[in-house]
Amino acid sequence: MTMAARSDAPKRIVILGAGSAIAEEAARAWARRGPVRFALVGRQPDRLEAVAANLRVLGAEAASYAADLDTADAAALISRMAAEMGRLDIVLLAYGTLGDQQACERDPKAASQLLHTNFISAAAWCLAAASALEAQGHGSLVVIGSVAGDRGRASNFIYGAAKGGLGILLQGLAHRLTKAGARAVLIKPGFVDTPMTAHISGRGGPLWSTPARVAAVIVKVAEPASKGRAIVYAPRFWRWIMFVIRNIPERIFHKTRL
Amino acid sequence: MIFQRRADVVSWGRVVRVPQTVAMPRFRDEIADAMMSEMPGGLLAIGQRRSYGDSIFNTGGHLIDMRALDRFLAFDRDTGILRAEAGVTLGQIMRLAVPAGYFPAVTPGTRHVTLGGALANDVHGKNHHVAGTFGRHVTRIGLLRSDGYRELSPGDNLFAATIGGLGLTGVILWAEIQLQRIGSSDLDVEITPYDSLEAFWQLAEASTASHEHTVAWIDFAARGRKLGRGIFTRANWRATGSLQTHSEGFRRSVPFEVPFCLLSGPSMRAFNALYYRVQKGKRGPQVQPYADFFHPLDAVADWNRLYGRRGFYQYQCVVPAGSMRDAIAALVGAIVQAGQGSALAVLKTCGAIPSPGLLSFPMEGATLALDFPNRGAETLALMSRLDGIVREAGGRLYAAKDGRIPKETWAAGYPQTATFARFVDPRFASDFWRRVA
Ligand SMILES: Cc1cc2nc3c(=O)[nH]c(=O)nc-3n(C[C@H](O)[C@H](O)[C@H](O)COP(=O)(O)OP(=O)(O)OC[C@H]3O[C@@H](n4cnc5c(N)ncnc54)[C@H](O)[C@@H]3O)c2cc1C
Ligand SMILES: NC(=O)c1ccc[n+]([C@@H]2O[C@H](COP(=O)([O-])OP(=O)(O)OC[C@H]3O[C@@H](n4cnc5c(N)ncnc54)[C@H](OP(=O)(O)O)[C@@H]3O)[C@@H](O)[C@H]2O)c1
Numbered sequence: 001m002t003m004a005a006r007s008d009a010p011k012r013i014v015i016l017g018a019g020s021a022i023a024e025e026a027a028r029a030w031a032r033r034g035p036v037r038f039a040l041v042g043r044q045p046d047r048l049e050a051v052a053a054n055l056r057v058l059g060a061e062a063a064s065y066a067a068d069l070d071t072a073d074a075a076a077l078i079s080r081m082a083a084e085m086g087r088l089d090i091v092l093l094a095y096g097t098l099g100d101q102q103a104c105e106r107d108p109k110a111a112s113q114l115l116h117t118n119f120i121s122a123a124a125w126c127l128a129a130a131s132a133l134e135a136q137g138h139g140s141l142v143v144i145g146s147v148a149g150d151r152g153r154a155s156n157f158i159y160g161a162a163k164g165g166l167g168i169l170l171q172g173l174a175h176r177l178t179k180a181g182a183r184a185v186l187i188k189p190g191f192v193d194t195p196m197t198a199h200i201s202g203r204g205g206p207l208w209s210t211p212a213r214v215a216a217v218i219v220k221v222a223e224p225a226s227k228g229r230a231i232v233y234a235p236r237f238w239r240w241i242m243f244v245i246r247n248i249p250e251r252i253f254h255k256t257r258l
Numbered sequence: 259m260i261f262q263r264r265a266d267v268v269s270w271g272r273v274v275r276v277p278q279t280v281a282m283p284r285f286r287d288e289i290a291d292a293m294m295s296e297m298p299g300g301l302l303a304i305g306q307r308r309s310y311g312d313s314i315f316n317t318g319g320h321l322i323d324m325r326a327l328d329r330f331l332a333f334d335r336d337t338g339i340l341r342a343e344a345g346v347t348l349g350q351i352m353r354l355a356v357p358a359g360y361f362p363a364v365t366p367g368t369r370h371v372t373l374g375g376a377l378a379n380d381v382h383g384k385n386h387h388v389a390g391t392f393g394r395h396v397t398r399i400g401l402l403r404s405d406g407y408r409e410l411s412p413g414d415n416l417f418a419a420t421i422g423g424l425g426l427t428g429v430i431l432w433a434e435i436q437l438q439r440i441g442s443s444d445l446d447v448e449i450t451p452y453d454s455l456e457a458f459w460q461l462a463e464a465s466t467a468s469h470e471h472t473v474a475w476i477d478f479a480a481r482g483r484k485l486g487r488g489i490f491t492r493a494n495w496r497a498t499g500s501l502q503t504h505s506e507g508f509r510r511s512v513p514f515e516v517p518f519c520l521l522s523g524p525s526m527r528a529f530n531a532l533y534y535r536v537q538k539g540k541r542g543p544q545v546q547p548y549a550d551f552f553h554p555l556d557a558v559a560d561w562n563r564l565y566g567r568r569g570f571y572q573y574q575c576v577v578p579a580g581s582m583r584d585a586i587a588a589l590v591g592a593i594v595q596a597g598q599g600s601a602l603a604v605l606k607t608c609g610a611i612p613s614p615g616l617l618s619f620p621m622e623g624a625t626l627a628l629d630f631p632n633r634g635a636e637t638l639a640l641m642s643r644l645d646g647i648v649r650e651a652g653g654r655l656y657a658a659k660d661g662r663i664p665k666e667t668w669a670a671g672y673p674q675t676a677t678f679a680r681f682v683d684p685r686f687a688s689d690f691w692r693r694v695a
Contacts, residue, residue, distance in 0.1 A: 021284060021326070047285045050343075054329035057354065195284060198260040 010035035010061065012085040014078075016069055016125055017095025019047045021194035022144065025215035026092060027051065031058040033219070038062040039081045041069065042095070069095050070121045078128040087136055090222045091129040093122060093143040096163075098196050104158045111158050118162030123169055126184070130173045133182035140222045141177075141184040143170055147233070149188065150242045153258045163188075167231060174230035185221045186231050189214045190238040209235055259288040261320055270562055271310035272515075272569030273632050273661060274689075278315060282323040286343070286402075286431050289322060293404050293429075293685070300687030301404075303429040305372030306347060309379065310572040311661025313424050313690040322429060324374050330354065331432060338437040339397065344374030344430045349504070351437075352548075356503045360437035361495075361548070363395040367604075369504070369553050374430040379658040380422035380618040382625075384471035384493075384552070387609030393421035394614055395436045403428035404685040412614060419681035422615025424657055426682045426691055442499030445471070447546045448492050451538045455486035455587055462607045462624075465492045471551070475537070476603040478594060478628070479530035486590045488605070489537040493551055504549035511559035519566035519631040526631075529601045555602075565631050570600075571661065573641055574619075574627035576608060577653035582624040585651035589626055589644055596640045603628035616678045619656045627659065638662065657690065668694040 013030060015023050018040035030036050038060055042048045045066045052062035063084070067077060082088050099114035126143060133139035148156055149163030166186060173184035191197060191208045217234035220226060233239040248256075259281045267278040279299075283289050293301070299319025306325065307314055314321075327345035334340075338360045340351065348362050349369035355361060366381045375381075380393040389395070399410040399420055410417040420427045448469075452458055458474055465472045469492035476488040555561055562570070577585040586605065603626070610622040630637045645667050648655065654671025655663055669675055679695060 019285070024284075044285075044287075046287060050285060050329055050331075053331050057330035057333045195259075198262070198282070201262065203262075204266065 010037045011089045012037050012039075012087055013090045013092065014039045014041065014081055014085075014088055014129070016041050016091070016093045018042045018051055018064075019044060020094040020096075020144075021196075021211040022189070022192060022214050022218070023092060023094035024051050025211040026094075026218045027055055027060075028058065029212075029215050029219045030090075031055050031060040036060040037085055039065060039085060041065045041067055041077070041081075043068045069125065070117045074121070074124040074128040075131075078125070078132050082132050088129070088132055088139050089224075090139065091125075091133070091141045092218065092222070093125055093129075093141070096122070096144065096146075096196075097159075098156070099159050101156050101158060114158050115162050118159060119165045122162075122166060126166075126169055126173060130177060130182070130184060134177060134180040137181045138224065139182045140224065140226075141170075141173065141182070142218055142222050143184070143186050144218075145170070145186045145188045145231075147188050147190050147238050147242050151246050151253075155258060171230050183224070183226075184230060185228065187214070187218055187221065187234050188231065188238065188242075189234045190241070207241075259283045259292055267315070267321070268307065268569075269310055269312065269314050269661070270308050271571055271632075271661060272562060272565065273571065274312055274315065274569075276315065276317045278317065278321050279319070280321045280323050282326050284326045286327065289402055289429055289431070290407070292320075292322070293402065297685065300685055301429070302686060302688045303344070303374060303425050305345065305375030305378075306370050308368055308371050308375065309658045311657075311659060311690065312693065313379075313657055313660075313688055315689040316687055317689050319687050324372060324429075327431070328372075333358075338439060339434060340437055341398075341432060341434040342373055343432050344372060344377075346373050347371060348373070348376065349506075353503045353506075355437050356440070356443050356548075357501050359440055359501055361440045362392075363389050363436065363438040364392040365552050367553060368556050369549070370556060373433050373435070374425075377421055377430055377433055378423055378425045379656075380613055380615040380620075381658070382608070382620045384473045384606065386611075386620055387466050387472070387607065388470050388611075389438075390609070390611035391422075391613045391615070391618055391620055393618065394611065395438075396421065396433055396614075397436055398434040400431040400433070401428045402431050403683045405683075407431075416681055418614060418616050419678055420615075422613070422618040423678070423681070424617065424690060425688065426686050428683045428686065440495050440501070442496035443502045444496045444499050444545050444547055445493040445551050446496055446543065447551055448543045449537060449541050450490045450492075451488070451534070451541055452490050453484065453487050455583075455590065458486065458488065458490060458605065459583060461490045461492075465490075466607070466609070468492075470494050472606065474605045475533075476590065476605050476626075476628075477530050477534045478590075478600065478603055479527040479534075481594055485594060486587070487534075488603075489534065493546070496545065502547065504547070504553075510557065512561055512563040515563040516566050519568065519570070520564045523597075526601050533601070565629070568632040568634075570632050571630045571637060571641065572627065572659040573630060573644060574625060574656040574659040575644070575648040575653050576619060576621055576623055576625040576656070577648060577651040578621055578623040580623075581651040581653075582607075585647055585653065586624055586626060588647045592643055592647065593628070593640070596643075598630055598633070598637065598640055600629035600631070616674045616681075617657070617672055619654065619658070621654075623653065625656075627656075660690075663694070665694050
């Protein structure tokens, strides 16, 4: 594809898990910046339609694709969307579940389900999207990981393991895609006020962020001209917090109740 | 949708601080699910919490924070008909509509209010004499009640109960409104200082036919012959020009609650004297962008924190045309005498256009609104003296601003309360309603 065709409006953006609070904010930010054609994927058609209607009023085109991202055929759906949209400029993978750590410890089935949703299925989408971007020779794959993937903690290490795995996967994909002129980035948010964290008390403190702030980081790193790293913390200060947390000696770390 | 007990729910006056149990849905179907389950203490939907008193509290029950339901559903650029979820703010609507040459037909003094909140208080603006209330421009409402979902149109009984219905008839999920055409995002504004209440009435009368927007600021530091002096402002949309939206951020903010009140006594009087002089200096015609004209306070985030830890009361009444001159003079006199007047006092005449809601506040006459720093018993006593004047004049108080009037005073101003009560959803409740019903 030529440079001219690449900058052709509208931008083609696929969102996997378009009902996510963070993803919807990102979509709005993209729609406000210029012409966009969205493919919105999620498992609740009514909710996708609500998100899509708003984006249309904001001036974008939006089509919804109802699919359970845990079980759908990633490669087939990615090719279908690429064909229907003409090309893919950005693929944002946002879906995920926090799960219930204690239930996972009691029941291996629950644990493997959580790992499947957050890592196995996500990896399939990443690989399918990466192949499409590689073939086109441009585009950005942006995936939402988590600071929980930086160090295993008793309170949520199964979720953390899946998100940590995405980190290695995305590093590898970023490495692979550079040659083709495409990009892969993992965003690691800290605490974000969304339905996923609605049960946690003490929300709203200084460490808490909003979907809009995380979305701003997503929009920025998805730009083709962005020369950032393969792994980006959102907000940025989490990079330093996680640096400290990763380096706390084990004998001290094990005494905490994180 | 998960309910959580929170201590940080405050209304704009910041007087009442009682923990509330709140959930913040992102999708309409989540609310339907909540309505299916037992909700002890009842439900109440709330918006941007720009109401001053207790109408956004449901202590012992449940609150549904609607701010995340903020999506547009449809916008017809040919007709100016907009449909949106109830949590969309007027500011969001302006960002969408202004470049297309439209504006909300009615806007209150802040754009940080939700569509649902604007409906549920049937808010009014500086153009009441030509546009009536917000509810007059609502063409359809999607209402979720504990006995099911329905769509309401003007003329339906439940529509009349829901407009100005303080959230008690169910959850407004979405609404459709007719926007007003504008040819420019600026207004031609004329600022006129005036010396007495008599001069205000003359200016107001002379301006209703010529100007779409009128309002006055009263200098509560002035006494004697100057009693009621102030600044009269009138404006019209410019016919043509650029269509520019307001900027999103705040120019200034009050980052924390000051421990004591910065807006009382001598500092208030100094502020008023200064404001009067500055505005006097700006007298004459000028062009203002809509945000400067309609929402000057929105330039400062969280300005209400200046009133300190104890918060403040807002007092807003409307008195009918027949008795307004005497009543406003009596009110202003009583406030000046008590020495409690505030920095933010607004006087405006309302037109004859009927309000569509059973409990809508505006009536033909004049409305006076002002802030009182909360000084406990002293402040409450003054407000109850003012209540007497309002009641005597056949007027009433605005629920959006109220957090204390007694049941009888409410009933005297709103004879339709009993009719309204028949439309209250049995599973909905609020502190306000428990107080006045
Ligand atoms: C600086 C300032 C200036 C103002 N100027 C004016 C003015 O000029 N004219 C005027 O009329 N008012 C004015 N107000 C008051 C304000 O317009 C009203 O209080 C308005 O209702 C606030 O909207 P909100 O979204 O904050 O709603 P809230 O204050 O959160 O709630 C208000 C009411 O609406 C109900 N409600 C909210 N959302 C829903 C929903 N989705 N379904 C059902 N019920 C719902 C609540 O239960 C409550 O009874 C002003 C307020 C401020 C702070
Ligand atoms: N919130 C935080 O503090 C935080 C911190 C770090 C990372 N993250 C990550 O950020 C991402 C977005 O989450 P969020 O905070 O925006 O929460 P959210 O609003 O709850 O979004 C999660 C989304 O994932 C979707 N989803 C889950 N499983 C799915 C499946 N099998 N098929 C299709 N969709 C599925 C959910 O859809 P349904 O509604 O259909 O379930 C929901 O829309 C997640 O990957 C999360 O792990 C969040």
